[in-house]
Amino acid sequence: MSDDLTNASERTAIQRLSSALDLPDFDKGWVWLAGAGPGDPGLATALGLHAIAEADVILHDALVNERLLLLAKPCTEIVYAGKRAGKRSCKQSDISRTLVSLAKKGNRVLRLKGGDPLVFGRGAEEALVLARAGVPFRIVPGVTAGIGGLAYAGIPVTHRDTNRVVTFLTGHGADGKLPTLDWQAIARGSHTIVMYMARKYAGEIAQHLIAAGRRRQEPAAIVSQASFSDQTVIETTLDGLGAAAATSDAPAILVVGDNVKLRDGMDWLGAMSGKMLAPPAGAEPLSDVS
Numbered sequence: 001m002s003d004d005l006t007n008a009s010e011r012t013a014i015q016r017l018s019s020a021l022d023l024p025d026f027d028k029g030w031v032w033l034a035g036a037g038p039g040d041p042g043l044a045t046a047l048g049l050h051a052i053a054e055a056d057v058i059l060h061d062a063l064v065n066e067r068l069l070l071l072a073k074p075c076t077e078i079v080y081a082g083k084r085a086g087k088r089s090c091k092q093s094d095i096s097r098t099l100v101s102l103a104k105k106g107n108r109v110l111r112l113k114g115g116d117p118l119v120f121g122r123g124a125e126e127a128l129v130l131a132r133a134g135v136p137f138r139i140v141p142g143v144t145a146g147i148g149g150l151a152y153a154g155i156p157v158t159h160r161d162t163n164r165v166v167t168f169l170t171g172h173g174a175d176g177k178l179p180t181l182d183w184q185a186i187a188r189g190s191h192t193i194v195m196y197m198a199r200k201y202a203g204e205i206a207q208h209l210i211a212a213g214r215r216r217q218e219p220a221a222i223v224s225q226a227s228f229s230d231q232t233v234i235e236t237t238l239d240g241l242g243a244a245a246a247t248s249d250a251p252a253i254l255v256v257g258d259n260v261k262l263r264d265g266m267d268w269l270g271a272m273s274g275k276m277l278a279p280p281a282g283a284e285p286l287s288d289v290s
């Protein structure tokens with residue numbers, strides 16, 4: 001960001017990018033439901049940046065990197081409409097109603113959510129309210145924490161040698177309790193299980209999975225503040241997941257499966273901060289690379 005308090009040069013740059021990419025106009029009276037990515041502002045999409053620079057009103061979640069909001073027009077109204085465990089939160093029905101009324105007044109309304117708006121983000125609920133109210137909307141997908149956040153920890157969600165199926169689940173039901181899930185089916189369904197909003201019930205989830213036949217010693221990891229500068233990764237086992245979660249920071253993505261072991265060779269972020277990448281187990285030395 002330059003010293004220019006109006007951020008005019010940044011917005012001009014975004015306008016140039018938007019026109020080079022032939023991005024759609026953000027018309028008055030529309031709502032764009034966009035994902036901001038998991039944290040690193042570089043993971044926002046070009047459409048997302050375009051929306052931020054053009055919006056008249058932005059309603060954003062707690063998990064959105066505030067740096068992105070600095071790209072809004074100086075007169076843009078920025079409204080915090082977050083919901084976060086243990087914090088004061090806005091009612092979903094109020095948020096949806098606000099989106100409708102702001103759009104009907106002719107504003108360009110940006111609903112900006114962490115990650116992807118349609119992954120455990122209530123984006124679908126908001127879109128359906130808009131549809132029922134006859135408000136036109138566009139959905140701008142984002143990089144979800146359960147994929148991009150794990151990538152920042154050097155954990156691939158799929159790898160040919162470990163899994164061809166992935167399960168994404170939420171550990172937090174609408175009533176704040178652990179959702180009633182078919183643990184047998186989840187335990188058998190895929191080797192890799194990625195969990196959102198699962199810190200609170202991590203121990204219970206792990207015990208359900210073990211009771212359903214998963215190995216106690218199976219690798220597991222907790223990635224907190226994924227892709228933010230203070231990202232931390234705890235490697236543990238399925239059996240140790242509950243205790244590890246209790247020491248972890250929010251927000252966190254939990255993952256169970258052998259993919260976690262691939263971190264030994266793939267922790268590119270750790271390597272950048274001085275930790276050497278270990279060659280993958282059994283790798284041939286590369287004699288032709290100097």
Ligand code: SAH
Nearest residue numbers: 115116121144145196197225226251252253
């Ligand atoms: N729509 C979001 C998910 C919202 S649910 C997405 O697609 O990523 C909120 C949960 O997402 C958090 O409890 C946590 O499990 C996960 N999450 C979001 N951002 C995260 C981050 N930067 N690091 C770790 N977990 C994150």
